[in-house]
Amino acid sequence: MSKLTSSSTWRELEQHKDRLSKISLSELFNNDLGLARVNDFVLPLADLTVDFSKNLIDRQVLTSLIQLANDSDLVSKISAMFNGEKINFTEDRAVLHTALRDSSSRPIMVDGVDIKPQIRAVLQRMTDLANQIRRGQLIGSTGRAIKNIINIGIGGSDLGPASAYLALKDYTDQSLTVRFVSNIDYSDLATALHNLDPAETLFIISSKTFTTDETMTNAQSAKNWLISELGEFTSDKHFIAVSSNIAAAQEFGINQANVFELWDWVGGRYSLCSAIGLSLMIAIGPDNFNAMLDGFYKVDQHFLNTPLETNVPVLLALIDIWYGNFWQAQTSAIIPYSHDLARLPAYLQQAVMESNGKSVDKTGEVVDYQTSMIVWGEPGTNAQHAFFQLIHQGTEMIPVDFIGFLRSQHKNDILHHNKLLANMIAQAEALAFGEQQDINNQDDVLSESKVFVGNKPSNIILGSQLTPGVFGQLIALYEHKIFVQGVIWQINSFDQFGVELGKKLAKGVYQEIDQKKITIAHDASTVNLIKKIISSNS
Ligand code: F6P
Numbered sequence: 018m019s020k021l022t023s024s025s026t027w028r029e030l031e032q033h034k035d036r037l038s039k040i041s042l043s044e045l046f047n048n049d050l051g052l053a054r055v056n057d058f059v060l061p062l063a064d065l066t067v068d069f070s071k072n073l074i075d076r077q078v079l080t081s082l083i084q085l086a087n088d089s090d091l092v093s094k095i096s097a098m099f100n101g102e103k104i105n106f107t108e109d110r111a112v113l114h115t116a117l118r119d120s121s122s123r124p125i126m127v128d129g130v131d132i133k134p135q136i137r138a139v140l141q142r143m144t145d146l147a148n149q150i151r152r153g154q155l156i157g158s159t160g161r162a163i164k165n166i167i168n169i170g171i172g173g174s175d176l177g178p179a180s181a182y183l184a185l186k187d188y189t190d191q192s193l194t195v196r197f198v199s200n201i202d203y204s205d206l207a208t209a210l211h212n213l214d215p216a217e218t219l220f221i222i223s224s225k226t227f228t229t230d231e232t233m234t235n236a237q238s239a240k241n242w243l244i245s246e247l248g249e250f251t252s253d254k255h256f257i258a259v260s261s262n263i264a265a266a267q268e269f270g271i272n273q274a275n276v277f278e279l280w281d282w283v284g285g286r287y288s289l290c291s292a293i294g295l296s297l298m299i300a301i302g303p304d305n306f307n308a309m310l311d312g313f314y315k316v317d318q319h320f321l322n323t324p325l326e327t328n329v330p331v332l333l334a335l336i337d338i339w340y341g342n343f344w345q346a347q348t349s350a351i352i353p354y355s356h357d358l359a360r361l362p363a364y365l366q367q368a369v370m371e372s373n374g375k376s377v378d379k380t381g382e383v384v385d386y387q388t389s390m391i392v393w394g395e396p397g398t399n400a401q402h403a404f405f406q407l408i409h410q411g412t413e414m415i416p417v418d419f420i421g422f423l424r425s426q427h428k429n430d431i432l433h434h435n436k437l438l439a440n441m442i443a444q445a446e447a448l449a450f451g452e453q454q455d456i457n458n459q460d461d462v463l464s465e466s467k468v469f470v471g472n473k474p475s476n477i478i479l480g481s482q483l484t485p486g487v488f489g490q491l492i493a494l495y496e497h498k499i500f501v502q503g504v505i506w507q508i509n510s511f512d513q514f515g516v517e518l519g520k521k522l523a524k525g526v527y528q529e530i531d532q533k534k535i536t537i538a539h540d541a542s543t544v545n546l547i548k549k550i551i552s553s554n555s
Pocket of ligand 1 (some may be wrong): 171172174175223224225226227228229232285286513516536
């Protein structure tokens with residue numbers, strides 16, 4: 018048994034689980050109409066209000082969960098991250114996405130060097146370029162002003178800016194076209210290029226490593242498109258790189274002056290606040306981008322300085338652990354009641370699952386407990402008409418995060434927005450408290466089928482409005498939640514070796530398809546499939 022699962026705190030939590038299994042959420046609320054729960058289990062976090070009262074918890078459970086955090090020395094681990102210690106122990110790297118939005122004068126040292134001046138310098142260069150483009154002063158190789166920005170990147174080099182762009186589209190400059198290309202499927206690039214004038218188009222090649230096959234292939238095809246449309250063109254006027262691999266960007270033909278640097282202490286899935294956010298900054302403008310950074314910073318400061326008992330990312334992380342490790346929940350849903358947050362679940366899927374989808378702890382032992390839950394979601398109310406049936410009446414426990422905003426993005430909209438919020442509140446209420454049917458008037462099957470047993474947990478995260486600052490707060494909340502869970506599970510949340518094997522094998526298979534010859538030993542199924550593709554190619 019691992020140290021974690023054999024600890025007295027773990028055993029205590031198992032006993033709490035047995036106790037709580039016999040008490041319903043209705044009963045937990047009925048003790049005092051739930052007033053104490055609202056008092057105890059609703060907390061402010063910058064411009065967010067986080068209501069975690071509809072969880073299968075009480076004070077005793079929370080006390081034990083906080084003890085679990087203390088057992089893993091969480092407070093000192095949080096400081097270690099913010100201070101630049103090399104907590105990404107498999108890659109010997111610091112983890113300093115928090116430095117990217119730290120507007121204080123505090124120096125942050127990595128290998129004896131203060132990294133703050135480098136961060137400020139890149140942010141200034143991003144600001145200058147964004148302003149130049151937004152003023153129509155960046156001129157393409159035929160003399161026309163750049164009006165179209167295409168970000169080419171994948172994973173963390175796409176999901177952050179792409180989902181933020183959608184979330185903040187009301188803040189974007191409508192005279193610019195900003196699109197995102199990630200998939201190696203040519204459809205993605207073709208759709209993005211549709212209707213664009215190449216003479217007015219700038220490609221931002223976003224790749225920390227500048228080796229990712231999807232991004233490099235799309236970048237090369239973008240170059241070919243420019244050549245075929247413009248003939249000779251000046252690469253510098255149509256290509257920008259965001260990367261930590263300056264040499265590879267130069268080899269691709271991008272001048273060093275057009276490379277925006279990224280550092281190895283920024284993980285891909287935590288990189289929105291770095292130059293990976295350049296396309297977003299161009300779209301929403303430097304002031305709004307800075308407001309977003311400020312939102313991140315506010316939550317960073319809360320996370321760093323608030324006692325665990327009222328520390329919102331810590332509490333949400335612990336509640337998730339409660340369900341995953343003690344109630345055997347396997348998945349959790351993120352349901353934004355905001356159509357503009359449609360890509361948020363995808364962004365958070367990478368952040369959560371690439372970070373904590375691990376099964377080996379920091380000592381190299383295979384863990385004997387569940388780590389990350391599977392995270393999924395879609396915006397409400399669409400989600401209600403798709404999969405909510407299962408959350409209400411299925412056999413799985415699926416804790417839900419509802420995310421909503423008090424005010425609409427649209428000045429004159431009260432009708433839609435209040436209906437949207439009413440649905441969110443009603444879903445959380447229905448999940449928690451269910452409904453019993455009057456069984457006297459119906460046959461057994463019908464009456465049983467109509468029972469809502471309730472007792473399904475959820476959090477409500479309510480923001481004031483979906484502004485750049487609030488978006489930043491929301492993402493930082495999840496980033497820190499992920500960190501806390503990694504600390505308690507004793508895993509490295511900052512590497513991602515699990516994605517490498519597929520990449521390596523794809524390279525070999527591609528070569529075989531390209532050369533129409535199988536040269537690697539595969540299983541019979543794989544050989545059969547490759548042969549099919551080869552013969553369809555000829
Ligand atoms: O999927 C693996 C991964 O390395 C992610 O962690 C990363 O966000 C993505 O690929 C893109 O990597 P890069 O920015 O180096 O192209």
